[in-house]
Amino acid sequence: MSFVSLLGQQEAVKILKDEIRKDRISHAYLFSGQNGIGKFKLAFEFSKAVFCKELELDSCGSCINCRKMAHQNHPDFKRIAILEDKNAISIDQIRELKKEIAYKPYESDHKIYIIENAEEMTKEAANSLLKTLEDPPFFATIILLAEDTGKMLPTIISRCQQIKLKNVEKEKIKSLLLDKGLEAEKAEILSLTADGSPGRALKAAERESYFENRKIIYDFLSDIDSKNTIDIFKITDKLLELLKSDFPCFDLLSDWYRDIMMIKQDCLGAVKNKDYLEHLKHNKALMSLDSIIEKLDSIDRTERYIKENVRANLSLEVLFFKLRQPDQE
Numbered sequence: 226m227s228f229v230s231l232l233g234q235q236e237a238v239k240i241l242k243d244e245i246r247k248d249r250i251s252h253a254y255l256f257s258g259q260n261g262i263g264k265f266k267l268a269f270e271f272s273k274a275v276f277c278k279e280l281e282l283d284s285c286g287s288c289i290n291c292r293k294m295a296h297q298n299h300p301d302f303k304r305i306a307i308l309e310d311k312n313a314i315s316i317d318q319i320r321e322l323k324k325e326i327a328y329k330p331y332e333s334d335h336k337i338y339i340i341e342n343a344e345e346m347t348k349e350a351a352n353s354l355l356k357t358l359e360d361p362p363f364f365a366t367i368i369l370l371a372e373d374t375g376k377m378l379p380t381i382i383s384r385c386q387q388i389k390l391k392n393v394e395k396e397k398i399k400s401l402l403l404d405k406g407l408e409a410e411k412a413e414i415l416s417l418t419a420d421g422s423p424g425r426a427l428k429a430a431e432r433e434s435y436f437e438n439r440k441i442i443y444d445f446l447s448d449i450d451s452k453n454t455i456d457i458f459k460i461t462d463k464l465l466e467l468l469k470s471d472f473p474c475f476d477l478l479s480d481w482y483r484d485i486m487m488i489k490q491d492c493l494g495a496v497k498n499k500d501y502l503e504h505l506k507h508n509k510a511l512m513s514l515d516s517i518i519e520k521l522d523s524i525d526r527t528e529r530y531i532k533e534n535v536r537a538n539l540s541l542e543v544l545f546f547k548l549r550q551p552d553q554e
């Protein structure tokens with residue numbers, strides 16, 4: 226694997242290659258873009274290119290540095306992510322980084338630290354990192370990865386060279402899925418619902434029962450006005466089970482109502498779930514624009530509640546009752 230394996234990020238790759246060529250690698254980068262777009266992959270491939278002993282502007286895959294990167298045991302490369310039981314990068318993690326980063330590199334001329342979800346850092350951690358970004362050791366590079374830079378300290382952003390990753394074209398995502406052996410119809414659906422994120426499409430494709438579960442949810446929504454309380458309890462149980470395996474239930478629910486909104490506004494071309502077009506059209510006729518917006522809000526709110534550990538089964542039941550509510554108009 227090398228820079229070639231990155232889908233649709235040629236511009237970012239060109240900038241980074243230029244910097245390696247001119248020996249002007251920054252001390253701090255901020256790679257931004259939605260989840261699944263390839264931020265970590267870009268940072269990883271860039272690090273490999275910097276470390277590689279054989280190739281100047283990419284990685285060979287076989288030298289000692291490339292092999293250590295592939296085995297995730299390169300001593301000059303470190304990945305920092307939110308710990309499993311936490312919801313932010315902690316001050317302790319940044320303190321450790323600061324301690325380690327001061328030592329010279331072992332295998333190459335550089336040391337590279339990647340901080341994932343850099344927008345989710347405690348205030349103390351962010352302030353502590355700021356000091357390192359102001360005065361890093363000459364051999365060190367810190368790459369921050371963030372989906373939402375709006376949540377970051379402006380003083381951190383201004384010390385980084387920003388590289389914005391682009392949403393990947395639908396057709397490129399579709400080819401990727403077809404290359405992985407997915408059937409054409411499924412590849413079409415996932416390339417549309419990926420919203421430009423190849424990682425999101427791949428994750429769905431790799432799930433064992435993605436399409437079966439999608440069908441359960443969308444069959445329910447197609448016919449929601451005829452569902453009774455028992456049906457709502459059943460679908461709630463199903464979603465609770467799916468959420469345990471991190472199934473993108475809320476993305477599917479939101480996509481459904483966004484599609485209805487698109488049809489309502491005569492933007493048929495923007496509909497993602499084209500295989501449910503007739504059902505979506507039927508639902509559209511039953512809803513006003515205001516009620517669609519309200520339903521989308523309820524979906525977002527429920528997702529947030531569940532993230533904050535508000536009782537998931539109750540929150541989901543309430544949500545489905547709201548989604549079923551007939552229009553007042």
Ligand SMILES: [Zn+2]
Pocket residue numbers: 276277278279280284285286287288289290291
């Ligand atoms: Zn190499």
